Amino acid sequence: MTPLTPKLRVQRIWSAGVDDKKAAVLRLGLGLSVADNRVYAAGHRGDLVAFDLASGRVLWRAHTRAPLAGGTAASAALVLVGSSDGQLFAFKAANGAMLWKVRLNGELLAPAAISERLIAVRTVDGKLHALSPADGHELWSQEQQVPRLSLRGTARPVIAGDLVLCGFDNGKVLAANMTDGSVQWEATITPPHGRTELERLADIDSAVGVSGQDVYAVGFQGRVAMLALDTGQIWWSHEASSYRGLTLGEDMLYVATADGEVIALKARTGAELWRQKALLHRGLSKLATMDDAVVVGDFQGYVHWLDKSSGALAARVSTGKTRISTAPVVAGNTVVVVNDRGQVSAFRVTPLARAPATDRRKVPATPAPTREESR
Template sequence: MSLAFTRRALRNSVLALSVSALAGCSLFSNRNPRYDPSPLTEYTAGISATIVWSVSVGSDGGYGFAPVMVGDSVYAATPNGSVSKVDIASGRIQWRGDAKHELTAGVGSDGQTTAVATADGTIVAFDDTGVEKWKTKASSAVNIPPTVGAGVVVVRSSDYRIQAFDAATGELRWNIQRPGPALALKTTMQMIIVDGLLISGMPNGRLMAINPANGAVQWEGTISISQGATDLERISDVVGSPQIQGPLLCGVSYQGRMVCFDVSQGGRPIWEQNFSSNTGMATDAQQAYAANQRSVVYAFSLADGHEVWKQDALSNRRLSAPAVVPQAVAFGDLEGYVHFLSRTDGKLLGRVQVGGDAITSPLLATNRGVLVQTGNGNLVLVGVN
């Protein structure tokens, strides 16, 4: 067996090294009651959370799937190849597309081009009537949602390569690659395009800012550095979606840290906290929120990174990446519940069950409430008052 083949085999094992697998073999094993999910407890309701609408957008779910909102519409995809555009006000399906193959990631959209990735690394783009626009091949499997904007469709593949395709034609515009570890998590990761830059976390513990027009790397910052004696111990992926608040760019990693950089000062790190998340973080103007790998929720001050509060009432419930709404910060869990915590002190304020088994997709905050993509292929809008 060649060394090259061995490295490819190790890299391909990223597909199997999911958060669920890690949970099943260690943190959440039922053999030790210490890691059992916390039971739901009584609390004094501080908000009212209700299901406004629920609609099927396909079947199944997974870490590579997250809804995207553009204007008054939501775009969503599911592993069975279904791609949908949904009206945020009513839940009415505006169009449905079919990639005709199993998907490993989706969806990315700018409201004109909507892209998904199939199991063999094919990128399929639809126009805004749900008709296939073009398809092309990435360098390897794609397990995080494509990002669409600035005239390009950008994907990050399992060989740690970022590629941009012309949004109109599918032609390859540029690609860059960075060395990566032998193993990486299969969990919720997202790239964003903001202020003319593509921001992406990488499995090597770094954040990158890239010019989406030509692929020129404008800046790189270190969230965490791999440590440990084994490949498993050295996993240090940046997880979730990068967060922008004013001049701050923040990220969090597994078995690493949470760090905020000041982009107005050349990307200088202004604070860091030792922290391990396997799902990601969210922010508002004052605080950063994340659940650690044991699903203990923390809030940190954006000003200096000090811990404001922590809440362990949801420990081991395999919390999703959070969403911040004016009334609370929300997390999904392994039983299809959405929990709402006070942004001030972390107290439980409300919960609602949306069904569909475990919520693995990151929650999406909107001006109408929280959007949830469930494990059985439903899209649910939860209103909060």
């Protein structure tokens, strides 16, 4: 990677750990969530920690004694986290008191979706479960066939109006009625193709994006597409391969591809605006957006900011040498990331024009990844 001239000032404001050395071996990142100025982070050893967004102070810590795997989901009242042995835990956001736990027949590798009416969660056996927020009892479930070979991961459900949307390992997106779970529509984003099981991988392992009456989805070895929320009709598609997913920002759509390109598309038409190749083979996380920038982590622990309008690299900081697998979380001008060892870092981001002149310095190039490292 070549040096860059920063256009943003990035200042680390705090860092804290969830004491999670096991995760770096497994390469399974546990995503953060932010709600009501609190950051919620989980560790594979079973801890769930609430941090103050501004200071990083630990507000409470809960112990599940379970191998956590799905990352956190949070609302103003509720915090959820799932485990690799099929348990879903619900905690009170105010103080970390456990409200309930349920056991589902399948690993939970993605965060749940929360609304006042239900909680939606995917399991690796191809099932979409809807649960009661009050006590976790099952309201309904839907199931899709799981291919014999699939990527390690599942898509996070998304609740949009009266629908629950979710992608599956067979390359399909399903929309279920929130009330009874009846299928409103399903659409194939990535039709499996090829002779071998490896060639036919078509997983949708990331949450769909929803903007108004439009749904956006991307699959592995396939395409990114826009669908109608009410019918599932595909309006446009653009060739792309991603297992990290897509991010919406105003009238744009941003995708981190499987090989490390970052692509910006017009949301309404799918027309490509720019393509940044400076981060090829860096094992990118899912993207996040803030103000005029796109934010992404990589396998060497760097966080990169790209200019929204051009894709040019705008800033870069290191959080250490451990992979960042999950998406950065943006809260105002604060960006919070967690690496695969459970180290949480929060950064304040401001335009460089507002920063002291002494901060306007070139950022040295990051080491080029070896073929072995980027795997």
